[in-house]
Amino acid sequence: MRKRPETSSSSGSQRRPIKQPSNANSTTSLSSSMKSIRSGSVWIILSTVIIYSCYSVHYYQFENLPSPLTADQAGKRGFSEFQAIKHVKALTDFGPHPVGSDSLDLALQYVLAEVENMKEKRGENSADNTILVSSHIDTVFSTGGAGDCSSCVAVMLELARGISQRAHGFKNGVIFLFNTGEEEGLSGAHSFITQHPWSKTIRLAVDLEAMGVGGKSGIFQAGPHPWAIENFASAAKYPSGNIIAQDLFSAGVIKSATDFQVYKDVAGLSGLDFAFTDNGAVYHTKNDKLDLLKSGSLQHVGENMLAFLLRIASSPHLPKGKDMDRELKTGHDTAIFFDILGTYMIVYSQRFASMLHNSVILQSLLIWAASLFMGGSSAIISLGLSCLSAILMMLFSISFSAFVAFILPQISPSPVPYVAKSIAGNYYKIGSSYLAVFWLVPPAFAYGLLEATLTPARLPKPLKLATLLMGLASPILISSGTFIRLAGTIIGMAVRFDRNPGGTPEWLWNVIISTFIAVCICLTFIYILSYVHISGAKLSIILAISILFGLSLTLVLSGFTQPFTEDTARAVNVVHVVDASGRYGEKQDPLSYISLFSNTPGKLEKEVEQIKEGFKCGEDKVVDFVAFSVNYGCWTHDDTESGWSESDIPTLHVDSDTRGEERLTRVSIDTKSSTRWSLAINTQEIEDFVLKGNSDELIPYGNKTSVDGWHHIQFSGGKESPEEV
Numbered sequence: 001m002r003k004r005p006e007t008s009s010s011s012g013s014q015r016r017p018i019k020q021p022s023n024a025n026s027t028t029s030l031s032s033s034m035k036s037i038r039s040g041s042v043w044i045i046l047s048t049v050i051i052y053s054c055y056s057v058h059y060y061q062f063e064n065l066p067s068p069l070t071a072d073q074a075g076k077r078g079f080s081e082f083q084a085i086k087h088v089k090a091l092t093d094f095g096p097h098p099v100g101s102d103s104l105d106l107a108l109q110y111v112l113a114e115v116e117n118m119k120e121k122r123g124e125n126s127a128d129n130t131i132l133v134s135s136h137i138d139t140v141f142s143t144g145g146a147g148d149c150s151s152c153v154a155v156m157l158e159l160a161r162g163i164s165q166r167a168h169g170f171k172n173g174v175i176f177l178f179n180t181g182e183e184e185g186l187s188g189a190h191s192f193i194t195q196h197p198w199s200k201t202i203r204l205a206v207d208l209e210a211m212g213v214g215g216k217s218g219i220f221q222a223g224p225h226p227w228a229i230e231n232f233a234s235a236a237k238y239p240s241g242n243i244i245a246q247d248l249f250s251a252g253v254i255k256s257a258t259d260f261q262v263y264k265d266v267a268g269l270s271g272l273d274f275a276f277t278d279n280g281a282v283y284h285t286k287n288d289k290l291d292l293l294k295s296g297s298l299q300h301v302g303e304n305m306l307a308f309l310l311r312i313a314s315s316p317h318l319p320k321g322k323d324m325d326r327e328l329k330t331g332h333d334t335a336i337f338f339d340i341l342g343t344y345m346i347v348y349s350q351r352f353a354s355m356l357h358n359s360v361i362l363q364s365l366l367i368w369a370a371s372l373f374m375g376g377s378s379a380i381i382s383l384g385l386s387c388l389s390a391i392l393m394m395l396f397s398i399s400f401s402a403f404v405a406f407i408l409p410q411i412s413p414s415p416v417p418y419v420a421k422s423i424a425g426n427y428y429k430i431g432s433s434y435l436a437v438f439w440l441v442p443p444a445f446a447y448g449l450l451e452a453t454l455t456p457a458r459l460p461k462p463l464k465l466a467t468l469l470m471g472l473a474s475p476i477l478i479s480s481g482t483f484i485r486l487a488g489t490i491i492g493m494a495v496r497f498d499r500n501p502g503g504t505p506e507w508l509w510n511v512i513i514s515t516f517i518a519v520c521i522c523l524t525f526i527y528i529l530s531y532v533h534i535s536g537a538k539l540s541i542i543l544a545i546s547i548l549f550g551l552s553l554t555l556v557l558s559g560f561t562q563p564f565t566e567d568t569a570r571a572v573n574v575v576h577v578v579d580a581s582g583r584y585g586e587k588q589d590p591l592s593y594i595s596l597f598s599n600t601p602g603k604l605e606k607e608v609e610q611i612k613e614g615f616k617c618g619e620d621k622v623v624d625f626v627a628f629s630v631n632y633g634c635w636t637h638d639d640t641e642s643g644w645s646e647s648d649i650p651t652l653h654v655d656s657d658t659r660g661e662e663r664l665t666r667v668s669i670d671t672k673s674s675t676r677w678s679l680a681i682n683t684q685e686i687e688d689f690v691l692k693g694n695s696d697e698l699i700p701y702g703n704k705t706s707v708d709g710w711h712h713i714q715f716s717g718g719k720e721s722p723e724e725v
Contacts, residue, residue: 043537044544050472050524054480061341061481062216065296066238066303077165079158079302081295087114087154088298091137092144092290099138099184100675107137111178114157118164127173129318130201131309132269133159134189134259135208136182142571143288147213147276151293153178155208155302162306163313170313175202182259184714189259193267203318204228205263205271206305211256212492213288214297215278216342217304220245221260225270226335227319228312230347232272233337235311236304239345242338242482244432245489254493270319274301277485280492285571292567336434340478353434360437390526397518405510438478439523443471469528476524483520490516494601496571501597502619502632509601570600572607577623578649595623597633604634614638626680626710648673662687670724679713694724 068081090110097103135152139145160176175198179188193199206228208217219241222229233239248254260273276297282288312318336353339345348356372380494509555561564570579591596604596615608615617634624630655666671677681689683706691699691713704711 041540043541047525047541050476054476054484054524057341057477058481058484061339062240062485064342065216065294066299068295068299074162077162079162079299079306081297081299081302083161084151084154084158084298084302085290085293087157088146088150088290088293091150091153092146095144096141097137097139097145098141098676099181101141104138104180108178108180111137111153111157115160115176115178118161127170128201129171129203130173130175130198131312131318132175132177132202132205132263132271133208133305133309134177134179134205134263136179136188136259138180138183138188140183140284143284143286144290145288146290146293147279147288148210148283149182149208151214151276151298152208152210155298155305158298158302159305159309163309166310171316172203172313172318173201174309174313179259186257186259186262189262190266193262199267202263202267202269204312205260205267205269206308207258207260207263207271207273208275208301208305209258209260209273210276211254211283212275212277212280213282214276214293216240216297217274217276217301218242218245218339219272219337220249220275220277221258221264221273222246222337223270223334224264225319226347226349228270228272229335229337231312231315232304232308233345233347235307236345237307238300238304238342239339240300240304240342241345242432243336243434244338244482244486247432255497255499274305276301277489277492279568280489281495281568283492283496285569287567287569338434338478338482341481357433357437360441364440390522393526394519394522397522398515401514401518402511405514406507435475435479435482438475442474472524472528480524487513487517487520496599498599498601500628501599501630503629504601506601570598570602570607572596572598572604575623593635593637595621595630595633595635597623597630603632608634627678627712650674650677668724677715681711681713682709683711684709 068085069078070082071080074080074083091097091107094103094106094110097107133156135149135156137149137153139148139150144150156176156178163174177189177192179192181187181191182189193202204227216238217240219229219232222241222243229241232241245254258273258275260271263269263271278294278297279287279292282292334350335347336350337345337347490509490513494513497509498504573596575595575597577591577593577595594613594615596607596611596617598604604615604617608617613636615634615636617632619632621633621635622629622631623633650672651670653668653670655668657663657665669679679691681704683704688701688704689699690697690701693715699713
């Protein structure tokens with residue numbers, strides 16, 4: 001009889017090998033899958049935290065405005081936004097007040113009355129050395145100009161009131177210049193700085209401007225001498241400004257000019273140029289109105305300017321014009337400046353910037369070389385793969401973003417619907433290259449220096465990640481708010497960029513905006529790219545991004561997200577064109593029609609549908625306005641005769657045309673009832689000319705300048721505008 005095998009597990013018994021369950025591999029796979037899901041969730045949460053942190057930085061830096069003060073709270077010597085707002089309302093109530101208009105006369109009388117009231121209370125003072133504070137009262141013809149620049153004039157009036165109560169302690173005088181003609185070619189500032197006797201006493205110029213409505217008024221031009229920006233950084237309560245804006249302005253990316261250009265280029269003065277930039281899309285449109293002026297905007301710039309003026313007006317060291325140039329050549333240098341969260345401003349010279357950037361570049365190269373030397377061939381391979389991953393990430397991100405931007409005009413009524421830098425920047429003395437230093441130094445030293453040079457053993461992965469995230473905190477803190485503000489600025493520029501309507505491809509600005517955003521995101525995430533790969537969360541992240549992209553695309557296609565709003569709309573120009581061209585001896589037969597065009601890229605079908613006046617749109621509706629051309633527009637001849645008399649049409653008559661050694665032609669122009677008119681002379685056909693109006697010589701003979709072969713003459717004299725030329 002056989003005995004059954006023992007099943008007990010005594011110490012002396014033998015065990016048979018136990019076969020692994022068939023589902024062991026699936027259990028391991030499930031564990032790995034769960035780990036991947038957890039990693040994906042962690043990275044999605046981390047990405048959300050980074051994005052939220054960036055927007056938090058932007059909000060604190062640009063949206064956090066001081067509380068407005070009443071007149072009682074500010075006192076006689078302080079700044080009250082409530083008082084300044086009264087001036088903005090009074091000026092905007094006059095409606096559009098361009099040069100030559102009756103409403104501008106009313107606006108001038110209002111400002112003059114306010115100034116006279118201050119003089120009665122305080123009296124006049126004069127000084128040998130003065131500081132100029134300037135802005136313009138006039139607006140473009142389409143807007144009441146709450147932002148551009150009634151807000152600036154209001155700030156100056158309130159500053160003048162407060163300054164007048166303290167002037168007895170000043171060593172330098174303060175001149176408040178309320179000029180006109182800024183929108184017509186900076187003529188008011190030019191007239192003052194070249195003709196007024198006070199101009200010889202000015203040592204420093206401060207200009208207040210607006211390229212939007214409200215928000216923080218930041219410095220977008222400073223210098224060339226650093227004295228003004230250094231004192232502003234020390235005195236201002238809420239300093240705001242960044243040299244990036246100055247670099248963009250100097251490079252011609254921002255297609256506009258301010259009175260500060262006159263003070264700097266014509267008079268050789270140094271100083272500061274401030275501007276409001278919020279809601280840049282409403283700049284020079286009917287939507288530049290008081291309702292969009294954020295509470296606290298005027299208090300912000302007012303308190304900053306008051307503290308700054310009190311500091312420099314009391315200073316015995318105010319540099320003098322020629323002395324500034326001499327000091328610049330013998331040691332001083334242009335300034336690099338930027339604010340940190342709108343609470344502190346850093347200022348240092350370009351000379352120091354060059355030394356700092358060169359040092360950072362050399363130390364970074366040293367760290368990389370040490371890492372490669374210590375790691376050997378494996379480190380070289382790892383570095384190559386890392387660089388390749390970074391390049392592929394950047395290329396794919398930019399390519400995909402550009403592709404989406406390119407097709408966006410096909411699915412949306414508007415193409416602008418929502419609305420190795422360190423080395424190169426250092427070489428070309430680009431001030432904004434300081435950003436590259438912040439993106440290079442903290443992560444490199446936090447991770448590279450710690451792992452490559454201080455510890456022979458490899459650090460645990462969680463510690464590496466924590467160290468790297470701490471290194472990312474500094475560049476995010478310094479630059480994320482600026483990056484977001486720059487994106488908004490680019491969108492604002494795109495809305496009004498098309499100088500010759502229809503001449504810019506519809507996809508161009510979308511590609512520019514999307515590329516900029518893609519680069520910013522890559523800069524933020526490129527340092528943690530390797531950790532994303534190791535975590536196994538690639539599929540989870542790709543899935544989340546795809547869902548977000550699909551949702552965004554659905555919102556655009558459905559029309560749920562509108563490209564423009566009632567307050568931020570595309571500006572459409574409506575021009576009654578009278579083509580009175582003709583040749584000598586021919587009878588004029590004026591052609592009259594209405595033309596629609598927009599400086600915002602895109603078609604005008606939606607606007608034409610709302611107007612319903614028989615407009616036909618296309619690229620064949622070209623209009624040559626000499627100063628610019630409309631390459632895409634809309635025409636209609638319906639009702640163009642109503643309200644227009646042939647007797648009002650300006651006429652041009654050739655009085656004589658003689659030919660000898662040189663051809664001399666005498667032409668007379670009757671401007672009829674026009675109070676604002678312009679004349680363009682083709683300098684490629686006409687060698688030189690003299691212009692007389694109502695027997696007064698307006699432009700003398702000799703040495704005329706031209707742009708693109710045309711000499712442009714503008715007159716906006718209102719009732720005083722010459723009628724016979």
